[in-house]
Amino acid sequence: MEDKAQIQEAIKIQGEVVRKLKSEKANKEQIDEEVAKLLELKARLGGDDGKHQFVLKTPKGTRDYNPKQMAIREKVFNTITRCFKRHGAETIDTPVFELKETLTGKYGEDSKLIYDLKDQGGELLSLRYDLTVPFARYLAMNKITNIKRYHIAKVYRRDNPAMTRGRYREFYQCDFDIAGQYDAMIPDAECLKIVHEILSELELGDFRIKVNDRRILDGMFAVCGVPDDKFRTICSTVDKLDKMPWEEVKKEMVNEKGLSEEAADQIGEYVSQHGGMDLAERLLLDPRMAQSKQACAGLSDIKLLFSYLQLFQVTDKVEFDLSLARGLDYYTGVIYEAVLTQAGVSNDAQNGAEESVSVGSVAGGGRYDGLVGMFDPKGRKVPCVGVSIGIERIFSIMEQKAEVSAEKIRTTEVQVLVASAQKNLLEERLRLVTELWNAGVKAEVMYKKNPKLLSQLQLCEETGIPLVAILGEQELKDGVVKLRVVATREEVDISRADLISEIKRRTSKA
Amino acid sequence: MEDKAQIQEAIKIQGEVVRKLKSEKANKEQIDEEVAKLLELKARLGGDDGKHQFVLKTPKGTRDYNPKQMAIREKVFNTITRCFKRHGAETIDTPVFELKETLTGKYGEDSKLIYDLKDQGGELLSLRYDLTVPFARYLAMNKITNIKRYHIAKVYRRDNPAMTRGRYREFYQCDFDIAGQYDAMIPDAECLKIVHEILSELELGDFRIKVNDRRILDGMFAVCGVPDDKFRTICSTVDKLDKMPWEEVKKEMVNEKGLSEEAADQIGEYVSQHGGMDLAERLLLDPRMAQSKQACAGLSDIKLLFSYLQLFQVTDKVEFDLSLARGLDYYTGVIYEAVLTQAGVSNDAQNGAEESVSVGSVAGGGRYDGLVGMFDPKGRKVPCVGVSIGIERIFSIMEQKAEVSAEKIRTTEVQVLVASAQKNLLEERLRLVTELWNAGVKAEVMYKKNPKLLSQLQLCEETGIPLVAILGEQELKDGVVKLRVVATREEVDISRADLISEIKRRTSKA
Incomplete structure (x- = not known):
């Protein structure tokens, strides 16, 4: 205790x-x-009564989704899924946990963030950390050498949560990957096209997609005089350039990582550059870069990539940025990251506060040609390129937009409430709602024997049900139903035989 | 080692x-x-080369879903979701793990099957065992007193897997629940209507829905002379009647559970009875049953339930069965279970074998009026009734049906492949596919600079793409595209301006 x-x-x-x-x-x-x-x-x-008191909460870094949040989530998922399907992707699913050793050695330093399951006898298991490693395991296990697949599912990281900025310990990833031996840069360009389509369709404000290549980074480090064994650690320092000014990054390189001042300055010259295809062309002519075959291969591919991006009509948002250096170990070629550049919406409209949300990266990915080979008993490689949409940050923005907006979000799709104007009509209501359900109409009744008409109408107002089918003694005698339009309060008698088609006609317009 | x-x-x-x-x-x-x-x-x-060898598998009792299985899964989920929405349900989501103590004391003996997470510092967590307890926690935490919600998600049980019969350690549940203080048996009847609709729509063959009430069981035990403290254990013996003959069940009651032979025989008389509303009426007149207020309340409610089920037009499949005794501790009133009664489809059609699959229970549920109160600091109760569809068994059947059937399952929705008849047309293909994507058409290109026309056409045959938009020098000169219908091999020249509407017209018919 x-x-x-x-x-x-x-x-x-x-x-x-x-x-x-x-x-x-x-x-x-x-x-x-x-x-x-x-x-x-x-x-x-503990409670005063000595009784054990429950802690009524979800685990740290996790949350429930209420019906409103689910309605927003469904909208976002639909947009993303539609895009993935438009590009011809199949979908797969994998278990939420993997054998612990499947995840071992794939995430570098981040491995400490993996959730392990308790050893309850049997296999040692861990919750998946991303969808990429399970995908690679799936390909190797089933000897699949080419596939275009999407996978939308939750992943788990024991990170420090910052839930106000959409950073959780349980969160969704929406992944699209193309595996297979293809001609250079065509699938890579399609991944960027997909990011462009999704971020445009979701209307999250302006965005930019930064592109670089692991080979260019490595080549640059080599020609700047970074020792081979310092590539990874210098790379992760470069990665901080979006949060720190160059002077601090340089200080970390020199003081903490032991790089020579001269090498750091040379890196500094390169990583300050960004542009389009022209920058790749210029760097190909740079005599120092020319010393690295790797860098030249990367630069030529960036050129090729941009030519495809032009055909895909997305170069307005894409930028070749030498400072982009994504953390994950498994990337081998092109890498990219999308960031929202707008300030974000105010999240406290009532107080007129101008607080804005910084959301940072909302998508990222790249080429990983070696990962599947790590699982194959004979080390056979399957080239892969993919992108992961970080959906939680997008949810945060959409939720705040919804809060600010006057538009009411409906959490059900009910088309009609079957109501009664007098007492003792429960059986008639159940009979009618059955007819509607059997005809595929989305319908409800109140679960009361004798609900008041007013409370039935109020339910419609609250939940946005557009139509009410009202039964009364007179209507039953006449073989009709009074159909009421909630928004206009207009009422019209419809014969029982025509009711279903009338409801369908009125609700299909919406 | x-x-x-x-x-x-x-x-x-x-x-x-x-x-x-x-x-x-x-x-x-x-x-x-x-x-x-x-x-x-x-x-x-380990491998011969001394290198560490990965175990390429998913954890025990789990599986991947390949694209074909996902296509089937999507179809089943769509049917179920459509039904839940037709009945006006909202949806929520909860984390895959809960605080360990949230799950403690809810599952009786089955608690040993709960997956715990490793203590890595911080809270003690467990994977959810069902969706009902998280739902009750959600209601109590948010002080919600009425809601109609569905939740489709994976749950986890360290059970002995029997994957050939659709029993996994990670599996989906599709839950529909109605929480709130309402007039008796109306929401309960709607849950049964929902089971009836879903099982009918999925066309899984004939089925039966067994109904009973915890109060009738308890009352029956009381009047048969079962001591109070033996109700639960005798109840779980009764639950075995669908797998064992009465003689063995009786033996277990008398020899293992220490019940008197006389009491067991009296129970035996009751649990052999099943019927409809008439049985409830007969038992209400039974002088022994009449001694138990509880049993009478249950029997009256069964009568009322059947009157609503008649209005819902589902009595053809529903049966009042005194031997039904579901295991979970939290049920307080009506309980039900749906079983498929057909033998199942042959799963080895090629060999003409007549092997059939026994799938048992595919849905179950009941009323649990006390569960939310267990979470509320003041013990405030929220009456609930719900049903859970056990989807994995349904998948097994659907998969086997699909294997037997001649119909080919498509795993993508691609409407058109943009192809070329000659070399050096990659740029033109990318330009055209961009036009199609931007117009919302589901389209693909092969990721090759110069694919052969034959291999492009083969891709369509294999993956079921219905149309091919073929570009060649002549077509480009004439400002047209050759549109080929894969099934009929018919080809027609369409002007570039009309292409998108022509593709939409031809694929909307399908």
């Missing part, structure tokens, strides 16, 4: 935190997070 | 198992399972 006094002290401090945030009108999610911590502490003290 | 000789011995034995199954022409999945075990053993021996 814990020390009660200690917990009480912690509750006092946490209470202060919550009060302070509230007084500062901090954003709601942040306050909720701190309140949750407070409740957890209080729960640990 | 393991003892090599031991593993080699195990490999020998396992090899025998596989050979025996093959010689007996056992079913494919069973052989695959045993082969997988063999491969795992071999992998444990």
Whole structure:
């Protein structure tokens, strides 16, 4: 058991935190997070009645999706799935956990963020960390040498959550990958086309897609005099350029990583450059770069890539950026990352606050020609290129947009409520709603024997049901149903025989 | 390290198992399972080159879904989701893991089957065991007192897998629940209507829905002289009546559970009875049953339930069955279970074998009025009733049906392949496919600079793409595209301006 006094002290401090945030009108999610911590502490003290008290919360870094959030999520998934299907992708699914050793050695330093399952006898298992490694395992296991597939599923990372910025421990990835031996840069260009289509369709504001190539980075490091064994660590320092100014990055290279000042300066010259196909052409003529075969191969491919991107009509958003250096170990060629460049929507419209959300990277990917070979007993390689859409950040933005917008989000698709104007008509209502269900109409009744007409109409207003089919003694006698349009309050008698087609006609227009 | 000789011995034995199954022409999945075990053993021996050898498999009791299986899965999910939405349900999602204590004390003996996560510092977590307990936690946490929601997601049980019969350790549940204080039996009847609609629409063959009530069972035990503290254990013995004859069930009651022979015989008389509303009416007149208020309340509700089921037009499949006794602790009222009564399809049509699959229960549920209260700090109850569709068994049947059927399952929705008849037309192909994508047409190109026309046409045959848009020098000069219908080999020149509407026209008919 814990020390009660200690917990009480912690509750006092946490209470202060919550009060302070509230007084500062901090954003709601942040306050909720701190309140949750407070409740957890209080729960640990136990109830006064001595009964065990449940901690009513989801695990750290996770959340429930309520029906409104699900409606938004469904919309985003539909847009993404439609795009993947438009490009001819099949889909697969893999288990949420893998043998622990399947994930071992694929993520470098990030391996410490992998969730392991408890050893309860049997195999050692871990929750998947991304969808790429399971995909590679799937290809090797089934000896598949070419496929275009998408996979939308949750992945798990024991990271420090920052839920207000859409960073969770359980989150969705939407992956699209092309595996197979093909002519250079054609599948790579299609991945970028897909990112462009999805980010445009979701209307998240302006965005940019940065492109680079692992071979150019490695070649650049070589010609700048970085020792071979420092490529990876210098690369991860370069990766910080989107968060730190060059001076600090240089300091880390020289002071922490032990790089010579001269080499660092040479790198600095290169990584400040960005442009389009012209930059690749210029660098191909750079005498220092010319010393590296690798770099030249990468630069030629970037040129080729841009020529395809022109045909795909997406060069307006794509930029060749020598400072892009994605973290994951398994990339071997082209790499890319999409960032939203707009400030984001205000998330506190009521107070007129101008707080904006920085969402950073929303998609990333690249070529990984060696990963499948790591699983194949004979090391046979299957070249792959893919992209992963980071959907949680997109959700955050869409949710905030929805909150700000006046438009009401419906969480059901009910077309008609079967209602009664008088008492004792439950059986008639059930009979009619059965007719509607059997004809494929989305319909509801209230689960009361004798609901008031007013409360039935209110239910429609609240949940956005557009039509009410009202039964009364007179209507039953006349063989009709009174169909009421909720928005206009217009009412019209429809014969029972015509009701279904009338409902379908009126709701298909919407 | 393991003892090599031991593993080699195990490999020998396992090899025998596989050979025996093959010689007996056992079913494919069973052989695959045993082969997988063999491969795992071999992998444990390590490769000859001394390099570490990966075990290329998914964890025990889990599987990947390939594109064909996903196509079937999508079809089944669409049918189920459509039904849930037709009945006005919203949807929610919860994390794949919960705080361990959220699951504690909800599943009785089955708790040993819960997957725990390793303690890596922080909270103690477990994978969800079903969707009902997370739903109750969600309601209590958000103080929701009424909602109609569906939830389709994976759950986890460390059970003994029997994958040939669709029993996995990771499997989908499709849950529909109605929470709220309503008039008796109306939501309960709707749950049964939903089961009826879904099983009918999926065309899985004939089925039966058995209905009973926990209060009738408890009342019956009481009037038959079962001591209070033996209700649960006698109940779980009754639950075995679908697998064992009465004589064996009775033996277990008397010999293992210590029930008097007389009490057992009285139970035996009751549990052999099944029927419809008439049976409920007869039992209400039974002088022994009349002694139990509980039983009478249950029987009256069954009568009322059947009157609603008549209005819903589903009594043809529903049967009041006194032997139905579902295992889970949390049920408090009506319980039900759907079973397929047909033998199942042959799964080895090629050999003309008559092997059939027993699939057992495909849906189940009931009323649980106390579960939400277990989470609420003040014990406030929210009455709930729901149903869970056990989708994996349904998948097994659908997959086997698909294998037997001549119909080819498409795994993509591509409408047109953009092809070229001559060399050096890659750029033109990319230009055209961009036009099609931008217009929302599902289109592909082969990722080759100069693919042969024949191999482009073969791709269409293999993957079921119905149309080919063929570009050649002449077509480009004339401003047309040759549109080829794959099925009929008919070819027609279409002007570039009309191409998109022509493709949409031709593919919307399908």
